[in-house]
Amino acid sequence: MPPKLDPALVVDTALRLLNETGLDGLTLRRIATELDVKAPALYWHFSSKQALLDAMATQLFRFAAAEPAPGPHAPWQEWVGHSCRTLRRTLLRYRDGAKVFSGTRFQGTDHAEVLERYLAVLLAAGFALDDAVLAFATGYAFTIGFVIEEQAVHPLPGEQDPYFDPDTRAARIGPEHPAAAAAGPALFTGFEERFERGLAILLAGIAVTTPGLSGPC
Template structure:
């Protein structure tokens, strides 16, 4: 018997349920219930949960990169715009960064954007290997930052238990005053912290990987 639903329906439902259940609560059984089918029907399309997560991440990227790609004016613009866009897309889903992290993309739709960004580096004189290092450093920074951000704020306006700076400070030994005072910076103002961290990444790329540095190690 042919399946009664297609892959797109399953993925769309999974992404919608993600906001309700979080990644840990998102199971093939829960998705099947939402679609009013038996769980084995999903195995027509996805062998296991990881295969579904791969397709979910790919669909997230499709939605993030839809439309024509405008070549950036500089490698700095390419890197910062990519990281900002990725963060914004991941924050659109509960546990979005966890879903995206470590997944294998299921089509080649991302390669045009990847080529455009790497070309911005190579035009500026970067070796391809250094351009890849710069890109993956920015990518890893963004994914890691958003994983931590979503641990504190699973959804916009929501703060997870245990991350209130004042409560945290009250439970820390007074002798460790710097650790106690750090709570406000550790668990607040994520927009500012992301931008400052991104500036650090860009400056580090220029200092360590930039063409002038490579020519004069």
């Protein structure tokens, strides 16, 4: 007998199937088959695939938010860096995780509670509210964009799309564009190090362009 159908079960199943199907292959029909129900049964809980993606993104957000946060007296850079790193780690657990997350509408108010906590740290460090929001949103946008590109190369950890192999890419581009051909390793390898370097650049940029900061920069 199939388990009782409820929204949480549908979301958990969809996230589990995501690694198998990718975003394009994740359909309500495929999820219904996995749950041993008819596809129309899912529409009692989700009126469209986008509604399901909103619920999936909300769950991903909750996974990221559940990771232990820095201490209350940690510098603002540590808090912004933590938010970016935990989001990236969470999204990388799922094929197309960043695409699922991007542009969705969170359900409930969990996100407001977490945002309030992060903004409080930035405000205490001397940010004006608009500057605090910009800092947080810029870190969010950097992380989402970075992971979308990272998952194009590595759909899952340990899996690489051969199209982005630096050697085959260099041969494809040809010797008439030597710098572009040689850029492959810098573009498509070393994602961990590149993310950390990009995050350091972002934090340093926030520090020198935001007026009124106090404490360590």
